[in-house]
Amino acid sequence: MERMAKRLAVLGVLAAAVLAGCGADLVHNRTTPSRTAPTTAPAEVGAAAPRMTAPAPVPKAIPKAIPKPKPNACAGNAAPQLVLVSVAKQHLWMCATSHLVYNAAVTTGAVDLPYDSTPTGTYQIQAKETDRTLTLLSGDQYQVNYWIPFDAPLFGFHDSSWQNFPYGSARYRTEGSHGCVHTPLAAMKFLYSWANIGATVTIRP
Numbered sequence: 001m002e003r004m005a006k007r008l009a010v011l012g013v014l015a016a017a018v019l020a021g022c023g024a025d026l027v028h029n030r031t032t033p034s035r036t037a038p039t040t041a042p043a044e045v046g047a048a049a050p051r052m053t054a055p056a057p058v059p060k061a062i063p064k065a066i067p068k069p070k071p072n073a074c075a076g077n078a079a080p081q082l083v084l085v086s087v088a089k090q091h092l093w094m095c096a097t098s099h100l101v102y103n104a105a106v107t108t109g110a111v112d113l114p115y116d117s118t119p120t121g122t123y124q125i126q127a128k129e130t131d132r133t134l135t136l137l138s139g140d141q142y143q144v145n146y147w148i149p150f151d152a153p154l155f156g157f158h159d160s161s162w163q164n165f166p167y168g169s170a171r172y173r174t175e176g177s178h179g180c181v182h183t184p185l186a187a188m189k190f191l192y193s194w195a196n197i198g199a200t201v202t203i204r205p
Contacts, residue, residue: 074100081199083125083150083157083191085181087111087118088205090168092183094194101194104187105168107160108203110176118179123150123201128192134158136178146188150201159185 073084074095082095087108094102109118125148132147142162149156160182165171167184176182181203183191 072098072100073103074098079200081195083195083199083201085118085201085203087120087203090170090172092181092187094191102187102190104184105166106184106187107163107167107169107172107176107182109179110172110174112173116176116178118177118181118203119151119155120203120205123203125150125195125197125199125201126152126156128195128197130192132158134180145185146192148188148191148195155179155181157181157183157188157191159183159188161185 073086073093074082075098077084077095077098079095080097082093084093084095085091085106085108090106090108092104092106093100110116127147127149129147130145132144134142134144134147136142142158142160144158144160147156147158158180160177163182165175167182
């Protein structure tokens with residue numbers, strides 16, 4: 001009986017120790033997370049990883065085409081005032097040395113008709129007149145607001161209100177002047193106020 005009592009006592013002590021250890025673990029687990037416990041929720045099994053999308057490319061700005069500068073018809077001119085006319089281009093330029101002052105389309109002589117071509121070469125402005133009646137060798141008369149001869153009495157610059165096609169047109173070859181340089185009224189007004197008598201006039205083919 002005495003041995004049985006000792007055995008029971010030892011078993012009681014062991015059982016108490018085991019219960020105390022489990023209880024301590026339970027309390028510890030309730031109050032303090034395990035050192036090995038994950039700090040984030042684990043990904044679901046089989047879940048696809050999130051896709052990383054590249055940022056949309058920024059469109060490049062298309063450079064604007066830089067227009068080529070127009071050639072300066074007055075380049076190289078040394079005359080204080082030059083009135084330059086190109087028959088081929090049907091154009092007039094007014095130059096102060098190498099600087100372009102004014103330009104305009106014109107109509108020169110009808111080259112396809114006999115004796116109506118505008119003479120080429122270098123001349124000078126001989127006079128500046130307003131409200132003139134021009135009389136041709138044929139006897140035909142034309143009223144003009146401005147008359148600036150460079151090879152009097154036959155050839156000069158004047159406006160032409162009766163002209164029924166645009167200045168600069170290729171129709172000059174058959175419908176152009178009788179040799180004078182038909183010039184738009186606004187350009188004639190400017191030429192009259194700008195050019196001095198004696199200014200150089202150059203007519204190019």
